[in-house]
Amino acid sequence: MEVPTPRLPSFFFFFFFFFFFTRRRHPYSLFRTLFVCMRVCVSQMEGNDLRGLEKCILKSEALHQYILDSTVIPREHEQLKKLREETKARIPKRALMNVPPEEGQLLSIILKVMNAKKTLELGVFTGYSLLATALALPKDAKITAIDISRACYEIGLPFIQAAGVEQKIDFIESDAVLALDKLIEEVKEDELYDFAFVDAEKSDYWIYHERLIRLVRIGGLICYDNTLWLGTVAHPPDPQAPAFVNRMRDVVAWFNEKLAADSRIELSQICIGDGLTICRRIA
Numbered sequence: 001m002e003v004p005t006p007r008l009p010s011f012f013f014f015f016f017f018f019f020f021f022t023r024r025r026h027p028y029s030l031f032r033t034l035f036v037c038m039r040v041c042v043s044q045m046e047g048n049d050l051r052g053l054e055k056c057i058l059k060s061e062a063l064h065q066y067i068l069d070s071t072v073i074p075r076e077h078e079q080l081k082k083l084r085e086e087t088k089a090r091i092p093k094r095a096l097m098n099v100p101p102e103e104g105q106l107l108s109i110i111l112k113v114m115n116a117k118k119t120l121e122l123g124v125f126t127g128y129s130l131l132a133t134a135l136a137l138p139k140d141a142k143i144t145a146i147d148i149s150r151a152c153y154e155i156g157l158p159f160i161q162a163a164g165v166e167q168k169i170d171f172i173e174s175d176a177v178l179a180l181d182k183l184i185e186e187v188k189e190d191e192l193y194d195f196a197f198v199d200a201e202k203s204d205y206w207i208y209h210e211r212l213i214r215l216v217r218i219g220g221l222i223c224y225d226n227t228l229w230l231g232t233v234a235h236p237p238d239p240q241a242p243a244f245v246n247r248m249r250d251v252v253a254w255f256n257e258k259l260a261a262d263s264r265i266e267l268s269q270i271c272i273g274d275g276l277t278i279c280r281r282i283a
């Protein structure tokens with residue numbers, strides 16, 4: 001049953017509400033009150049029919065470009081930009097592995113809002129997300145960054161140094177599972193991590209998760225990258241797609257189901273980049 005739209009009585013309600021609760025001494029406040037009341041009533045009478053609208057933001061490549069041009073690229077740190085360009089120039093075939101700048105921007109805000117000081121980074125590559133993290137954290141923060149190979153990190157390192165944040169990073173060249181097991185042995189209960197960003201081997205994500213639940217404090221965040229896997233998780237395997245894309249599609253979809261059923265976390269799937277799942281440890 002459709003809920004009836006409030007009409008004229010609401011005009012009087014809003015009018016008296018705004019009139020008595022705004023400053024009445026200045027004539028502007030009376031005009032403002034009238035204007036706001038009229039606007040509220042007109043919008044109620046129109047009955048804003050939202051059927052047929054979608055909340056999905058990225059409807060086109062042009063919209064993505066608009067987001068980049070309007071709010072992301074103009075605010076991208078100079079050294080992040082240089083690192084991204086150097087990666088494209090030196091390793092064009094794999095440059096897509098850097099997290100996109102809009103995702104770096106989101107990570108930066110999350111880290112600042114939660115006041116993170118001790119973080120983990122699994123899967124460094126040339127270090128775009130690592131540099132975005134290092135720039136967002138305070139001077140006395142520490143990032144433990146793990147990658148199976150140091151070679152690509154060396155490409156990004158000059159930009160990390162130029163940004164003046166190298167001292168925040170402890171780089172460990174190792175398989176991530178082995179490194180996490182070692183950290184679990186060493187870490188003290190009152191020194192757990194605030195935040196982890198996971199972008200290493202997708203088929204190991206659940207193994208990482210079981211370990212990160214022990215390393216990240218309750219209330220801390222674990223963020224998993226690529227959880228929409230080029231959008232493939234929503235469709236049956238595509239026979240035209242490269243075999244690794246379909247293989248990983250199944251792995252990522254399975255991981256997403258496991259995460260959604262995990263009562264130790266609350267989570268949110270963000271439609272940014274290749275999909276980012278933010279998990280907050282609650283148990």
Ligand SMILES: C[S@@+](CC[C@H](N)C(=O)[O-])C[C@H]1O[C@@H](n2cnc3c(N)ncnc32)[C@H](O)[C@@H]1O
Nearest residue numbers: 097098099123125127128129147148175176200
């Ligand atoms: C997608 S890239 C990371 C991109 C990075 N977050 C950025 O923004 O530039 C994935 C990285 O994971 C690393 N990796 C793959 N398997 C790994 C493993 N078993 N342990 C640790 N790192 C691994 C690869 O060497 C690669 O550098």
